[in-house]
Amino acid sequence: MTVADAVEAITGTDPAADIRGKYKTEAGAARILRKRGFGDVEMALASLFPPVGRLMAQRGDIGVVERNGVLCAGFITDLGFAVKTESGLSFVSQMTIK
Template sequence: MLTLTRLPDWDRRLARVVNQHSRTPGEWGVSDCLLTVMDAVATITGIDPAEDIRGTYKTEIGAARILRKRGFADVEQALASLFPPVATLRAQRGDVGVVERNGALSCGFVCDRGFAVKGERGLSFVPQTEIKSAFKVG
């Protein structure tokens, strides 16, 4: 489990990540849901937990292989290995979690617009009540 501290200006930094990823389409290994969450974590804390996997895969199958190689069945297990759990309705801006979409888990983060999840066209925002599990960042 990581011990991270939020930077003093984390809230402004997170707003920039939201703006950037709102306009950036999803792309495996570059801007998928997990890497978007890790971009948020990196900007909030200054530490990128996904530094070693960036650019190492280009497909959904490749992403699944990376997770399995590290002993995780899905993104929920990967996040749970890095961050302590928090009740979904107590998750605050900058905290991360997962939602179930179209029968699959997608990870995202809490921001001022709701729970941000990366999709093909950029970020979409769902109500916090849809979060399946949440994890505390910093």
């Protein structure tokens, strides 16, 4: 929901309004994605937003990185690409965006 929160803060529209509060775990989120026909978070985001090359991405743009074999959604900030991890918000290089 971190990415959906960022999108809502920037645009005023919540792209996850219809699923907010309907899952509590990563497995629950994956189940919802599969029910909607998406294999992963990357496919779900691609259905909502036009693609932007990682070198053209600007503050507020969203994307996906792979961390420890898991796809993680995040967004561009002035500090780098922000992704939520088990230990909190982490910033990674924009070059790691898929």
